[in-house]
Amino acid sequence: MSDLKTHYRTCNICEAMCGLEIKHQDGNILSIKGDKEDPFSQGHICPKAVALQDFYNDKDRLKTPLKRTTDGWQELSWEQAYDEIATRFRGLQAEHGQDTVGVYLGNPNAHNFGNAIMLPRFFKALGSNNRYSSASADQLPHHVASNYMLGAGMLIPIPDIDHTDFMLIIGANPIVSNGSLMTAPGVGKRLKAIQDRGGNVVVVDPRRTETAKKADQHLFIRPETDALFMLALVHTLFEEQRVDLGHLESIIDGLDQLAEAVKPYSPEAVADACGIDATTIRNLARDMAAAKSAVCYSRMGASTQSFGGLCQWLNNVLNLLTGNFDRRGGAMFPQPAFDLVRDKKGKPSSYGRYQSRVRKLPYFNSEFPVATLADEILTPGEGQIRGMITIAGNPVLSSPGGARLEQAFDSLDFMVSVDIYLNETTRHADIILPATTGLEVPHFDVFFNSFAVRNTAKFSEPLFEKTPEQKHDWEILRDLALHLTGREDDGVTPEMMLDGGLKHGAYGEQGMSLATLKANPHGVDLGPLQPCLQQRLQTEDGLIHIAPQLYLDDLTRLNASGLLEQARNPDYPYAMISRRLTRSHNTWTQNSHRLVKGKNPCTVQMNSADAARLSLEDGQLARVASPTGSIQLPVEINDDMFEGVVSIPQGWGHNRTDTGMTVAESQPGVSINDVTDAQRIDALTGNAAFNGTQVAIQASCFLP
Known part of the structure; x- marks a missing residue:
């Protein structure tokens, strides 16, 4: 028996970047704990991190390429798989055009160091503009706002939660999410610290969330009216002459408009x-306006709705008008060691460069909105998607209108999936290419250091070496690119590109490099957020555009929506919102027994007055229906819900046939996306509008 060893790494399941201390011996993990010496997370850990060992050891995990045949799934070699994929994709493109092959990227790509750096090479080799990702079912409104106001979609303002005196949280539950576009492990302690120093936390949400229960004040709000609420706050600041632009006054354009x-x-x-x-x-x-420092932070509830674009614009406006932009305790800008914004100034925006073929939705950040993916597959004509590759994603459960997306995938001429599981999406593929997973891969947070509440940097070596037969995701994409182009490998690795970026970044002159990070396995502390926007601003004229015309124009759509008149569809009188669960992140995390054990969390939560009105009892099975479909799940009577609003968690429903996630399949639960509508989007950004879906509810039967 070998000696007990300790491995330090960053958890890459969600965006909190928690540092881990893993004790292991002879290939077996003995414990996973928070790394108290990590300068960012300081020992914080959530339940998901402990499940990393489950995914490494999962008997359901795929490890060799699979091909669909009339006799079922059969193994094939990597070279056979690459050759067939390249032949089929190039054949489709030769006959129908480059864009006939589509790409979908799931959320785990953002947590995958190799893919985050190397995906552009694969895109170039494939040569298709038909790209889609989970971003347009999530945070796209944030990026569009930063693009138009600040000149770069990745220049996202981040709440300086550790120094603020007043925090307004709209449609977000950071105690459960660990921040989400505010990477902040241990949010509960950080919010308590605001209160301990005499500050206040206010939460605005249709549900009294875990975060709202810890706040000084919680305000119920009707779904989809957040933009109206935020406009009223801005109106009050102007009407009562409380606008104070602070040190940015001379570079703010559009105030009068x-x-x-x-x-x-x-x-x-x-x-x-x-x-x-x-x-x-x-x-x-x-x-x-009166607080010594203040910040407004809005997230999924404000983003994934019909007016998500307006909400994220107004979030920035509120921070600007109160003098809390680029200011300690306000909305600030990280200076990451590997900088995705550096040297972008003056480069033209990709927003609207193209429009989607069927619904004319805007192209942004090199992709189209995922809400129109099924349209592009199912609608005949020039430019129709006939081939598809999905990479680390399960859009059948995570994207709106999942049932129609299933129909679309079934209709494809050829489909490939890069994934470790046979799931609700990959079961439609002709070939599945499985990659290594968490503990077998090196890691550096390419994206989430750009959203972090403190500047740090950390590189994690693999804990376990992959077998000679296994490949990392980026190696699969590299090999596919080489087969598609016929070129030779140039030997470039993600580590080489990371090292170059670190050496040429903001800390390069201070000796930052990959070697520096490898010598510091707990991570390197680069200090608190500092005012830096005037140096990082990427607009061509050097100004902050506080009132871009596309947002002013979108007010017409808001006014015509019927929200001010409280117009409702009497056939579907309830508004549905999603909810985040502490032990769930993406659909694949539900294949860990330790994350799904216990009471069924997939319920429809509703206020007791609504339940009484519908003659529903706690635990009773109810039918939730929308114009696009229906689901059945247990009722959970909960007066943390606003009247007229119901809540269902997203990403469940592992009940399709011919999948291979045995733990997930054994769980109760339904997919919220069987009742969401892909036609419901924020028309300004193209982001999916899950929240505010109108539904009808009626009793079904009692659970046994």
Whole structure:
């Protein structure tokens, strides 16, 4: 028996970047704990990290390429797989055009160091503009706002939670999410610290979330009215002459246009629609303006709705107008060691460079909105997608209109999936290429250091070496690119590209390099966030554009929506929202027994008054229906819900046939995306609108 060993790494399941201390011996993991010496997470850990060992040891995990045949799935060699994929994809492109092969990227790509760096090479080799990802079912409104206001989609303002005196949280549950576009492990302690130093935390949400329960104040709001609420806050700041632009005053453009645009949205005008009285709205605006430092943070509830673009624009506007942009305790900008924004100034935006073929939705950040992927596959004509490759994603459960997407994948001429599981999406593939997973891969957070509440950097070596037969995701993509182009491998690796980026980044002159990070396995602390926007601003004219015309134009759509008149469809009188679960992240995390054990979390939560009105009892099976489908799941009566609003977690429903995730399949649960509608989007950005889906609810039967 060999000696007990300790391995330090960053957890790459979610974006919290928690440092881990893993004790192991003879290939067996003995414990996974938080790394107290990690300068960023300082010992914090959530339940998901402990499951890394489950995915490494999972008997359901695929390890060799598989091909669909009439006799079922059969193994084939890597070379056979590459040759067939290259032949089939190039054949389709030769006959129907380059864009006839589509690409879908799942959320785990953002947590995969190799893919994050090497995917552009694969895209170039494939040569198709038909690219889609989970980003347009998530955070796209944030990127569009930064693009138009600050000149770069990745220049996202991050709440300086560790120094603020007033935090307004809209449609976010960071205690459960660990921050999400505010990478901040241990959010609960950070929020408590605000209160301990005499500050205040206010949460605005249709559900009294885990975060709301720890806040000083929680305000219920009707789904999809967040933009009206935020417009009223901005209106109040102008009307009461509480605007203070601080040190950025000389570089803010469009203030007069903004002041004129918000005049119709007084608190009195929007109060009934939002469900928040006018006095409360005015007092909230006053409190934010008067605080020593303050920050507004809005996330999924505000993004994944019909007016997500307006919400994220107005979030930035509120921070700007109160003098809390690029200021300690306000919305600040990380300076990551590997900088995705550096040297982007003056480069033209890709927003709207192309439009999707069927629904004319905007192209942004080299992709089209995933809400229209099924349209592009199922609608005949020039440019129709006939071949597809999905990479680390399960859009059948995670994207809107999952049932129609299943139909679309079934209709393809040829489909490939790069994935470790036979799941609800990959079961439609002709060839599955399995990659290594968490503990077998090196890791550096390419994206989430750009969203972190403190500047740090850390590189993690693999804990376990992969077998000679296994390949990393980036190696699979590299080999596919070589087979598609017929070129020779140039030997470039993700580590080489990371090293170059570190040496030429903001800390390169101080000796930052891959070698530096390898010599510091706990990570390197680069200090708190500092005012730096005037150096990092990427607009061509060097100005912050506070009122881009496309946002002002979108107010017309908001006014015509019927929200101000509280218009509702009487056939579908309830508004559905999703909810985040502590022990769940993506659909694949449900194949860990330790993450799914216990009480069934996949329930429809509703207020007791709504349950009484529908004659529903706690635990009773209810049918939730929308114009696109229906699902059945248990009722959970919960007065943490706003009346007229119901909540269901997203990413469940492992009940399709011919899949191979035995733990997930054994769990109860349904897919919320069997009732969401891919036609419901934020028209400004193309982001999917899950929240606010109108549903009808009725009793089904009692569970046995």
